[in-house]
Amino acid sequence: xxxxxxRGTRAKVAVAAAVLVGGGAAGVVAVAANHxxxxxxxxxxxxxxxxxxxxxxxxxxxxxxxxxxxxxxHSMTMLAEMKPMRTFSQVMDHHTMLAAQRGVVLLATKKFxxxxxxxxxxxxxxxxxxxxxxxxxxxxxxxxxxTGSPTAAATxxxxxxxxxxxxxxxxxxxxxxxxTAASAKPTTITVDTGNEVxxxxxxTSTATVTQPGVTASASPTATVTATATTTASASATxxxxxxxxxxxxxxGVARGDLVFxxxxxxxxxxxxxxxxxxxxxxxxTPTPSASVSTSVSATxxxTSATGTTPTVAPTPTSTxxxxxxxxx
Numbered sequence: 001x002x003x004x005x006x007r008g009t010r011a012k013v014a015v016a017a018a019v020l021v022g023g024g025a026a027g028v029v030a031v032a033a034n035h036x037x038x039x040x041x042x043x044x045x046x047x048x049x050x051x052x053x054x055x056x057x058x059x060x061x062x063x064x065x066x067x068x069x070x071x072x073x074h075s076m077t078m079l080a081e082m083k084p085m086r087t088f089s090q091v092m093d094h095h096t097m098l099a100a101q102r103g104v105v106l107l108a109t110k111k112f113x114x115x116x117x118x119x120x121x122x123x124x125x126x127x128x129x130x131x132x133x134x135x136x137x138x139x140x141x142x143x144x145x146x147t148g149s150p151t152a153a154a155t156x157x158x159x160x161x162x163x164x165x166x167x168x169x170x171x172x173x174x175x176x177x178x179x180t181a182a183s184a185k186p187t188t189i190t191v192d193t194g195n196e197v198x199x200x201x202x203x204t205s206t207a208t209v210t211q212p213g214v215t216a217s218a219s220p221t222a223t224v225t226a227t228a229t230t231t232a233s234a235s236a237t238x239x240x241x242x243x244x245x246x247x248x249x250x251x252g253v254a255r256g257d258l259v260f261x262x263x264x265x266x267x268x269x270x271x272x273x274x275x276x277x278x279x280x281x282x283x284x285t286p287t288p289s290a291s292v293s294t295s296v297s298a299t300x301x302x303t304s305a306t307g308t309t310p311t312v313a314p315t316p317t318s319t320x321x322x323x324x325x326x327x328x
Contacts, residue, residue: 051150055081058093061262065273079145087117097265102169104179105257107207108250116179118171124191125261125272133251133275146260146276162280169258180256194268208243253277
């Protein structure tokens with residue numbers, strides 16, 4: 001009788017582990033309903049050893065990007081088996097600058113995601129029509145790819161807790177909370193891509209994004225009259241400004257979510273190709289339906305006869321440079 005019970009317990013663990021590896025949400029339900037702490041720990045350990053994390057970063061990133069259209073599951077497996085990378089990194093593969101970042105979403109807009117890593121590095125990732133955004137909450141391999149930690153993924157999939165994943169990707173739960181905590185004073189972040197400067201001001205309830213628009217006139221010209229007086233024309237550079245709720249979601253991604261982004265650097269900008277995300281809590285939160293208001297203002301700049309333009313640089317609360325280099 002004792003031997004039969006032991007065999008039955010082993011069979012249940014094996015079946016649950018098989019379901020878990022398959023990546024379905026049913027795996028989480030089965031574990032929560034049928035197994036105690038010892039069985040859960042055994043499943044987590046077996047799951048964690050499945051990913052050896054021996055694939056080099058350039059191979060995994062390029063392989064995932066090139067292979068996604070043919071086999072998303074294979075691409076996720078490559079990223080899950082990539083050598084550990086906790087914060088931000090960029091590597092050159094032939095003539096392509098590949099980049100990746102793990103962290104917490106500070107702001108999600110229709111055009112970009114602003115992400116902060118455990119080491120404090122800030123990066124702005126532009127979204128395009130070709131960006132793939134995937135919620136990996138119920139996908140075991142996707143969770144391993146997002147966290148870069150099979151152990152954290154196993155904990156999330158077997159217990160439903162994102163605490164270990166949060167510690168890995170944000171440093172700690174308190175650090176993650178601090179990143180997205182409401183502040184009495186507005187926080188201004190300036191991101192310099194090398195070609196343009198994007199300014200983001202975050203308050204307790206709204207976020208305002210200001211970025212350069214399209215130049216309204218040609219280069220300034222100087223006109224010299226017969227009396228030797230010189231006049232200068234003023235050129236107006238419109239500035240696009242949009243305001244939205246700070247909690248607004250973009251394709252399901254919202255402020256406070258854990259995120260792993262894979263993409264490329266093009267002309268100074270980080271272009272997101274793959275976005276894996278998961279909420280830090282299993283609770284379902286409603287997506288705000290508030291509208292986004294957008295305004296365009298033209299700010300003329302006085303230009304001297306020599307064609308030079310005096311500028312005054314703003315003093316941001318924090319600055320994120322898109323040329324921060326390799327930081328893993």
